[in-house]
Amino acid sequence: MSDKDALVFLRLFGALRDAVGHKEVQLPCAGGTVNEALLCFAEQHGNPVRSFIFDGEGKPRRSMILLLNGDPVGDSQITRVEEGDVVSLLLPLAGG
């Protein structure tokens, strides 16, 4: 059962940060999976954020690196987020 007030932090980079306007967002999504937290975030912001994070089949894009408290997330549909956790969404940079 998730605590409605328990906050998870999403740390954003690059285009995601630009789209949202903040480098960190707080979500009341603790107790679920990383994937559920991302869905919660996408619901809040709609497109383009949703299309940045999820592909056409609703799966998280493999063009970003997901970290939970600094460590790579193995399977976002299994890994759970607890209160106070930080999920980072890293995007690649192509500039050179």
Added chain:
Amino acid sequence: MTTFSEEQIERYSRHIILPEVGGIGQRKLLAARVLIVGAGGLGSPAALYLAAAGVGAIGIVDCDAVEISNLQRQVLHATPDLGRRKCASARETIERLNPDVHVTTHDLRLTSHNILDLVAQYDIVMDGSDNFPTRYLVNDACVMTGKPLSHAGILRFEGQVTTIVPGRGPCYRCLYPDPPPPGMVPSCQEAGVLGATAGLMGVIQAAEVLKLILNIGDPLIGRLLLYNALEMTFREVKVRRDPHCPVCGDNPTVTALIDYEEFCGLRGHTSDSEDTTS
């Protein structure tokens, strides 16, 4: 053992003094062959420091001419070089800095057809390209040929850098298995970049290449270094090799180079398969 000239002893004295380098290490540098992809924001500072260090053979790949907007960060080139081929300009700057360095210019666009022969001529590759298809192409070619690769990317005030050594850690595809959809990650042309960010990341790449040649220190294998110039922070992310990686995994499914423009969604295919080849 090759003897240093008097001039080389003086030129490289600050290297030779280092316990981790010495004359033995300096000879390794002079014998090394490094390919730099892109004589731009990353390639410029990297080339300068690799040349100053005495890397004996440097290959430069670039198919562009010097434009004025380049000069904000591409420090291999100067105002009198405007309009010149970047390769030619790069070679001249490097040779002026250090005549010990033999520069080979590759004034061409890297493709699946030419990269393998090119990479075979060098020991280490440094990716300073500016687009996703080339980054995946260079990664795949290096994994397939077993060549160590220094990878970095920049945008606005941010940079990412890592060192890829096939067989010892993750490759670029382990980090980012899929390229971002077109338009999601803007180019420096669209979003801008702080010149010094390019300088800093390119020099980190040079340091990594030198460490690989000298076989000293801890290169960024399995580590992605994130830099933010505005916050002045460095973050390090541990990244693991993916045993299911299609290129470097236990059972690779990508064993030949592919069409990277298509892979990155830049071919312009429509849903009813109308081909629009460039």
Added chain:
Amino acid sequence: MTRSPDKTIDLRGTPCPLNWVRTKLRLEEMQPGMVLEVIVDAGGPARNVPRSVAAEGHKVLQIESSNEGVHVVIERC
């Protein structure tokens, strides 16, 4: 009794740090146990070279001053 050197190099007139650089390069070419003698100027060189030799892990066997320079005898370790 100091062993007689396997090699001697005259580095009088060579300033710091080049005197150490040349000493180091010569030591690299020698096998462990061999003995190198370097002749350096008095003053800075006579202080700096032995210190660098020791910091690099080699043994300074003897330092002898004369009117014609300072003789530093080193065992390559």
